[in-house]
Amino acid sequence: MTVKLDMIGIVVEDMGKALGFYRALGFEIPETADREPHVEIAQEGVRIAFDTVEVARGVYGSWERPSGHRIELAFRCADASSVDALYRGIVERGYEGRREPWDAFWGQRYAIVADPDGNLISLFA
Structure with a gap:
């Protein structure tokens, strides 16, 4: 079995603020994405996904704000x-x-x- 990193998911409190930061890093993300609950961007074979807390709760069944440096x-x-x-x-x-x-x-x-x-x-x- 072979696995390949395909996507990194980031849970965000405020989609617009989060995407604004990643635009400042240089990613091209349409302004209309600021109102979406799930956004994906691709960069050379790896996707970065942004999900609101509400989406994370739906996927995981619950969500608690993490503490400390994790990744x-x-x-x-x-x-x-x-x-x-x-x-x-x-x-x-x-x-x-x-x-x-x-x-x-x-x-x-x-x-x-x-x-x-x-x-x-x-x-x-």
């Missing part, structure tokens, strides 16, 4: 200056910067932001 999404940028510019643009739009860009000991330029639901998002090159 990280990491997005590769073209180069170090792209990491810096993307971080700056996200923070300037009012989203939370968790750690300003730095040169990590493992050789990457790295920065961390949080989406509106508190998920940690890494930017690296």
Whole structure:
């Protein structure tokens, strides 16, 4: 049996706020999607799905707000200056910067932001 990662699902409190953040990351998401309970975007063979809390309750039978850091999404940028510019643009739009860009000991330029639901998002090159 072979499995392949096909989709990452994110439960969101407010679809419009969540999609606004991912637009700031550079994803092309139509504004009309802000009012949908389920939205999917595709990027090179992997889908990212956004579901409202109500949809999550329907799928899982219940839903409790998670606490603590559980999973990280990491997005590769073209180069170090792209990491810096993307971080700056996200923070300037009012989203939370968790750690300003730095040169990590493992050789990457790295920065961390949080989406509106508190998920940690890494930017690296």
